[in-house]
Amino acid sequence: MNWENQHAVKQKIIIGTRGSKLALWQAEHVADILRTMNPDLEVELQHIVTIGDKILDVPLAKIGGKGLFTKELETAMLSGEIDLAVHSLKDMPTELPPGLILAATTVRMDPHDAFVSQKYSSLAELPQGAVVGTSSLRRGAQLLRLRPDLQIVSLRGNLNTRLRKLDEGQFDAIVLAAAGLHRLGMGDRIAAVFSPTECLPAVGQGVLAIEVRADDAEVRSMVARLDDAETRICVTAERKFLAVVQGGCQVPVGVFGQMESGQLVLSARILSLDGVRCIEGKIAGMPTEAAELGEALAGQLLAAGGREILAELE
Secondary structure: HHHOOOOOOOOOOEEOOOHHOOOOOHHHHHHHHHHHHHOEEEEEEEEEOOOOHOOOOOHHHHHOOEEEEOOHHHHHHOOOOOOOOEEEEHHHHHOOOOOOEEEEEEOOOOOOOOOOOOOOOHHHOOOOOEEEEEHHHHHHHHHHHHHHOOEEEEEEOOHHHHHHHOOOOOOOOEEHHHHHHOOOHHHHOOOOEEOOOOOOOOOOOOOOEEEEOOOOOOHHHHHHOOOOHHHHHHHHHHHHHHHHHOOOOOOOEEEEEEEEOOOOEEEEEEEEEOOEEEEEEEEEEEEHHHHHHHHHHHHHHHHHHHHHHHHHOO
C-alpha cells in the first residue's frame, strides 16, 4: 500500500505494552519496524499494568491462567485509548474478545525452554532434591517427568526479577523461555536448552503477537506486513489444540508445530502435575489444514487418557 496517496492517513499510532523490560523490548521492536515502513508515522508507547503484573505472590494457575497479561491492554484497545497491543503469543488466550483480532504473528525466535543455573550446566548435573524455579505447570510437570526427585518451586516476576532470585541462591536452577533471554541480550545466561522431546514448549512460545481492533482497516493493513506465514501456520495448529483441550486455564500441556518438507508436523503432550502420567502424540498434514490438525491431535490425546488427567486437575 502506498501511504502517501491515502487520504486521512493515520499520523500517529499508540502501542499498548506492559512495563517489564522484555515487554518494552518487544513493543519497541514492533514500533521500529512500523517507523521504518512508514517514515512519516509517529509511534508512541503507552505502559499499561495488567493483573498478572500486580499479583506476584501467587502461582499463575491459582489466579486463572491465561488473560492475566492481556485483559487490561485489550480493554484499552476496545476503548480507543491504544491502537494495537504487542504480546508474547504464549500469554494470549485462545479466544479473543469480540472486536479484536490477531493481526500478525512475527517470525518465531528460539521456541525452546532454557535451563539457567550459576552452578550446574544441565538438568542431569543437578544434585538429588535440587530446587528448580518455574511459574509454569507445563515446565514443572515435564521437569518432574525427567527428574522426579526435584523440588519444583513457584517463581514469579519479570525476567530480571527471576534471574536475581536465582543469583541470590533461592534456587539451584530456573527454567525460562530462551527467546526472552535472547531478546534482552542475555543469551549467555543459558546453560542448556531443552529439546522438544525433553520439554515441549508452550503454545506460541518465541512468537510476538500483534492484536488490533477488527474494524481498524488502516492499522490492520499496516501490521499485516509483519505477519510471518510459516509461523502463522504453526501457531494456528498449536492454538487450536489448546482451545480444544482446555481453553484458557493453566494446565500441563506442551505443543509444538514445525514445518518439515512442506508438511506441518505437530507434537503435543498432556501431563499429570507430577509428570508420572504423560499422554503424547504427533500428527502431520498439509499446512492449509493447520486448525484441523490441531483439533484432531487434541481429540486423540484426550481420548487416550488426557481427559482423565485434566479432570483431576479441576
